[in-house]
Each structure stands twice: as structure tokens, then as C-alpha cells.
Amino acid sequence: MIKLIFNCLVLCSLLAIVACNNPADIDANIIDIDIIDVQTRDDFDLSSYTTTEDSIITFQQVSSFVLLNRYPFGIYEDPIFGQSTASIPAQFLLLDAAPDFINAIVDSVILEIPFSDDQPFYGDTTEMLGIEVLQISETLDFNTEYFTNHVTELEGAPIGTFEGMPNFRDSVEVYRWEADSLTIDTFPPLIRVTLDNAFGQSILNSPEGVLNTNADFLEEFKGLFIRPTNPNRGLVAFDVQDITSALQTGIPGVTVQIFYTQNGIRDQYEIAIEQNLSVKFEEFSTDISGSTVEMFLEDELLGDSLVFVQGLNGTNAVVRLNDVEDLNGTIINGAFLEVFAQVQPGEEDLYPVNEQLVLREPQSDGTLLFTRDFELALAVGSISAAGGEPEDMGNGIFRYTFNIGAQLQDIIEGVTSNEVVIRANAKVSTMNRTVIFGPGHSTYPMKLNVTFTNL
Numbered sequence: 091m092i093k094l095i096f097n098c099l100v101l102c103s104l105l106a107i108v109a110c111n112n113p114a115d116i117d118a119n120i121i122d123i124d125i126i127d128v129q130t131r132d133d134f135d136l137s138s139y140t141t142t143e144d145s146i147i148t149f150q151q152v153s154s155f156v157l158l159n160r161y162p163f164g165i166y167e168d169p170i171f172g173q174s175t176a177s178i179p180a181q182f183l184l185l186d187a188a189p190d191f192i193n194a195i196v197d198s199v200i201l202e203i204p205f206s207d208d209q210p211f212y213g214d215t216t217e218m219l220g221i222e223v224l225q226i227s228e229t230l231d232f233n234t235e236y237f238t239n240h241v242t243e244l245e246g247a248p249i250g251t252f253e254g255m256p257n258f259r260d261s262v263e264v265y266r267w268e269a270d271s272l273t274i275d276t277f278p279p280l281i282r283v284t285l286d287n288a289f290g291q292s293i294l295n296s297p298e299g300v301l302n303t304n305a306d307f308l309e310e311f312k313g314l315f316i317r318p319t320n321p322n323r324g325l326v327a328f329d330v331q332d333i334t335s336a337l338q339t340g341i342p343g344v345t346v347q348i349f350y351t352q353n354g355i356r357d358q359y360e361i362a363i364e365q366n367l368s369v370k371f372e373e374f375s376t377d378i379s380g381s382t383v384e385m386f387l388e389d390e391l392l393g394d395s396l397v398f399v400q401g402l403n404g405t406n407a408v409v410r411l412n413d414v415e416d417l418n419g420t421i422i423n424g425a426f427l428e429v430f431a432q433v434q435p436g437e438e439d440l441y442p443v444n445e446q447l448v449l450r451e452p453q454s455d456g457t458l459l460f461t462r463d464f465e466l467a468l469a470v471g472s473i474s475a476a477g478g479e480p481e482d483m484g485n486g487i488f489r490y491t492f493n494i495g496a497q498l499q500d501i502i503e504g505v506t507s508n509e510v511v512i513r514a515n516a517k518v519s520t521m522n523r524t525v526i527f528g529p530g531h532s533t534y535p536m537k538l539n540v541t542f543t544n545l
Contacts, residue, residue, distance in 0.1 A: 127544040128423065134538045135412040136529035139393035140386045140405050141511075142378075144456065145239035148518045149371035151232055158519040160206035160327040161372060162402060165318045166213065171523050172378035174402050176325065177317035179242040180370035181230055181308060182346055182361040188301030189359075191294040194352040199290035201250060202264070203316070204280040204343045206327040210258040212521035213324025213441055219256045220319030221283055222248040226312045230369040238374040238403050238518060244315055250285035251319070256326055264335075267349065267356045276336035280343075281328075290348040294359065304367070311361075313369070314346075325521045331365045372518050374403035394530035399447060399512055401520025407512040408452070411538060417502050420542040425495040426477070429512070430534035431524045433486045443488050444522040446515035447478040451497065451506055458511055462496035478515065487534065490526075498540065 148158070162176045201223060205211075228243035230236075262280050266273045293301075293311065300306050333343040342362035349358045363370055378384045383405055386392045397407035409427065431443050450458035460468075467475035480488040492512075500506045514520045529536040 128541065129544065130539070130541045132537050132539045134414060134540070136536055136538060137390050137394065137410045137412060138397045138528045138536060139388055139390045139408050140383060140398045141388060141408050142376075142405055143403065143458075143513075143517075145237040146403060146518050147235055148238050148240075148373075149234075149236040149369060158330075158372070159516070160209060160519045161330055161370075162212075162325050162327050162519065162521050163316070163318060164219070164325040165321040166325045166402075166521075167321050167323060168213075168381070168523065170382045170525065171398065171400050171404055172376060172381035172383055173321070174325075174400075174404065175318065175375045176402060177242075177315065177373045178328065178330075178370065179226055179230065179240075179313060179315045179373055180330065180344070180363045181313040181368040182311070182344075183304045183364045183368055184301060184307050185342065185360055185362055185364075188296075191350075191352065191359075194294050194350045196287045196290040196294060197349045197351055197356070199250075199285040199287055199349070200347045201283040201285055201314070201316075202277070202280050202343075202345050202347065203283070204278050204329045204333055205256070205258055206329045207278060209327055209521070210279070211256070211324055211326050213322075215256055215258075215322065215324040215326060217255075217322050217324075218253050218320055219281075219322070219326060221252040221281065222317055222319050223250040223283055223285060224248050224315045224317070225289075226315050228312065229308070230313055232367070232369055234369075236369070236371045238372055240371070240373055242315055242373060249289045250283050252281060252283040253320070254281075256281070258326075261336075266347075267358050270355045270357075273337075275338065278333055278335075285346065290346075290350070293348060293361070294350060307361075327519075327521065330363045330368075330370055372402075376403050378405075394528045397512070397526045397528055398523070399444065399514055399526060400523035401444065401514040401517050404514070404517075404523060406450075406458075407526055409510050409512060409536065411498070411501060411508045411510075414498060414501055414508060414538070414540075417498075417540065417542055420502075420544055422495050422499050422502070423541040423543055425493075425498045425538065425540045427492040427494045427510070428537045428539060429490050429492075430483075430527045430531070430536070431480070431488045431490065432527065432534075433488070433525075435486055438486060442522060443480050443524040444514050444520065445479065446473070447490050447492075447512055447524065448473075448476065448515045449478070449492050449494060449497065450511040450513050452509055452511050458513065461494070461510065462500060463493045466496060467493070473515070488524075494538070498538075 166174045225245040227245045344363040464476045477492040
């Protein structure tokens with residue numbers, strides 16, 4: 091009966107959150123102050139610590155939750171969080187039926203990779219970006235789940251390299267041959283990597299039938315591995331979805347352009363990452379040795395002051411609610427976990443905090459499930475209803491407020507453990523990192539605020 095009443099209250103609470111998204115206003119709207127024996131508490135005993143996450147699923151054909159809106163890339167050196175390396179393995183597929191390439195000679199081969207339009211970089215990217223491209227030797231399976239700790243099998247030496255200063259602002263003129271006529275189009279900001287002519291020639295000289303179907307093509311050309319070469323104080327992010335140019339819409343963003351001459355006529359042939367059919371994912375490696383995070387890892391004593399949350403394959407923060415069993419026999423009218431984060435002066439634009447943090451429920455096998463509050467927020471069509479968006483308090487301080495009422499009710503009733511995990515939302519494609527004050531901070535302590543009714 092308590093859970094039934096509580097679920098009704100939670101649903102009303104979430105609807106109110108969608109409407110106004112202000113926890114203070116929400117409590118005023120859903121709680122009748124004349125209800126007998128309504129109480130509030132914010133003096134619960136909390137503890138916290140920083141932990142790692144071994145791997146995250148990064149490609150799953152059947153799941154709507156594994157849809158990356160950007161692909162981080164680089165060797166990111168952060169004195170607080172350590173070194174993160176992000177590479178991209180991907181299948182390239184045929185776009186058109188292949189013409190007859192007899193006597194065709196490759197002039198040049200160019201890999202074009204557009205930057206993400208919503209967040210093309212994170213951190214300091216004023217240093218040189220280095221890229222090398224290798225051929226993949228293993229068969230990538232569209233029906234297989236791939237995780238961020240996957241180690242892709244590669245062939246020999248790189249077939250192309252790039253080094254230069256990334257330009258995230260200026261559009262790029264691209265050239266295309268058609269029936270011996272040169273067309274100039276304008277694309278969003280992108281990187282152009284020169285590949286070996288021999289690679290392009292091997293495609294044009296493919297055995298009969300290889301260029302007829304993608305299945306046959308992938309037997310011979312399994313994909314390309316795009317990896318960084320230069321350590322940097324920031325990351326870039328690429329877009330592997332379709333893009334719009336000045337002359338076209340819905341065209342593949344990441345392509346390999348093979349420019350060739352055949353019997354005196356210039357033309358080009360292209361293969362591309364197809365947004366709905368290609369296997370493509372993030373491959374991460376992380377090294378926290380010598381970083382601040384290494385000292386704080388799994389240390390509850392140090393976690394009383396600071397915990398650390400990062401996207402990519404970075405750290406999470408665990409919060410333990412130590413004495414909430416005191417609320418057994420009550421109805422939770424509303425509960426919010428409030429945490430504060432800090433950005434060093436002058437770094438708000440360079441290293442902004444996470445735009446959305448979420449709570450997860452840890453399992454004994456190491457997996458992280460959605461909390462019931464998050465699931466209810468999904469049910470009403472608004473993840474923000476679960477909270478976790480930063481509120482700028484000024485002077486580099488940001489507040490995150492999480493709706494935790496349903497999860498708290500489950501903890502009190504013994505349905506789940508008394509721990510929740512603070513994690514970056516859409517973690518694989520998130521580059522941001524956040525330093526959070528622990529429950530023992532003198533000015534901005536982590537708090538659990540609960541309004542409840544005694545039965």
C-alpha cells in the first residue's frame with residue numbers, strides 16, 4: 091500500500107518537474123503543508139568515494155540507448171583525471187554500383203571526417219592534432235555488442251597520417267569530378283587525411299564481384315581504424331552521421347574519396363561510414379597513474395572531501411546513504427540528492443562541467459541499472475525530470491539536484507542497496523568531467539533532502 095501511494099506521489103512529482111523543473115517549486119506544488127505530521131530532514135549521514143568503470147557498451151544494433159551523437163577522439167592528458175585515449179574503428183561501405191575500373195590509375199585518396207556540430211571539442215585544443223589510419227584485419231559483426239575496452243585487430247603500418255591545427259569554425263571547399271567536370275561544394279568543418287594511393291588502387295583493382303555487394307566488399311576490406319598520435323590537453327569530436335553541404339542533403343559525413351584517371355577522364359569513387367549499416371564504435375584506453383584521481387580512487391576517507399566524475403571511460407562517484415532506514419514506516423513525499431561541483435577560476439569555458447549527470451543503481455556483478463526515478467522520467471518523456479542538470483551558482487560553483495524519491499523508497503524497503511552512482515549521461519560520447527564536493531565539505535556539502543509523512 092505504501093508503494094502504491096508513493097508511486098502516485100512520484101508520478102505527480104515528475105509531471106510537476108517537467109512543468110517547472112525547479113525542486114523548490116515542486117515541493118510547494120505537490121505537498122500539502124496541512125497534511126498531518128509532514129516532516130523534512132537534511133541531516134542524513136552520507137559517504138562517498140570515486141570508482142572506475144571497466145567498460146561501457148559502445149555499439150549495439152538493437153538498442154536505442156546506444157546512439158552516439160558524437161565520437162570523441164584524441165589523447166587527452168588531464169592532470170586531475172589522467173590520460174584518456176579515444177580511437178574509432180569503423181566499417182566503410184559501398185555507396186554505388188562500381189563502374190568498370192579497367193586502366194584506372196589512382197591520383198589521390200582522401201579520408202574526410204567532419205567535426206561534431208554540437209560539441210566539436212573539449213578542453214585546450216590549440217595544440218597539433220595527430221591522426222593515423224590503419225586497416226582493420228578482424229571482421230566486425232553488425233549483430234555483435236562492442237565495448238569500449240575492445241582491442242581491434244589491425245594490419246601492418248598506417249596507410250595515412252595527418253598533423254595539423256584543427257579548425258572548428260570554417261567551412262571547407264571540397265572538389266568532385268563528374269564526367270570530366272569539376273564541381274566545388276562547401277562542407278561543414280572537417281579534417282582531410284591523405285591515404286596511400288596503393289590503398290585506393292587495391293580497391294579499384296578488386297577481384298570480380300567484390301564491389302558488387304557490401305558483404306563481398308567487407309570480406310576484402312574490413313574497415314579502417316582511426317587513432318590519435320599526439321597527446322593534447324583536450325579532445326576533438328567527430329560526426330559519423332549524414333551531413334548537409336551547400337549543394338546536397340543527407341550525404342555520408344565520413345568518406346574515403348578515391349580520385350582516379352581512366353582513359354584521360356578524371357573521376358572519383360567513394361566508400362563511406364553508413365550511419366545505419368556500418369559497425370562503428372569508440373575504443374578507449376585510460377591511464378590514471380600519477381593523476382589526482384589515482385590517489386582518491388576507492389578511498390572513502392578522501393571521498394568525504396572530493397569525488398570525480400568523467401565521461402568516456404572515466405570515473406564515477408558512489409554515494410552511500412548510511413542511515414535512511416530511520417525513515418522506515420514513512421511515505422516519502424519528495425527526496426533530492428544535492429551535490430556541488432567546482433571549476434577552477436578561468437576554466438569555465440575551457441573545461442565546463444557535465445551538462446547532465448545521472449544516478450544509477452549498482453549491481454553485485456558491477457553493472458549499473460537505471461534508478462526507478464530515471465525510468466519514471468523516461469516514462470514521461472523527459473530525462474531532465476530526474477534532475478542532474480547544473481545550476482550556475484557563480485564563482486565557479488555549480489549545483490546538481492537529483493530526484494531520488496523512488497530510489498530512496500526502494501532502499502528503505504530493502505529492495506535495493508543503499509548506494510547510488512553518479513555518472514555522466516551518455517557517457518561514451520561525453521567528454522566533460524566534473525569535480526564534486528563530498529559530504530564533509532565545510533561550505534558546499536553533499537546533502538540528501540527528504541520530505542516525508544509519518545504513518
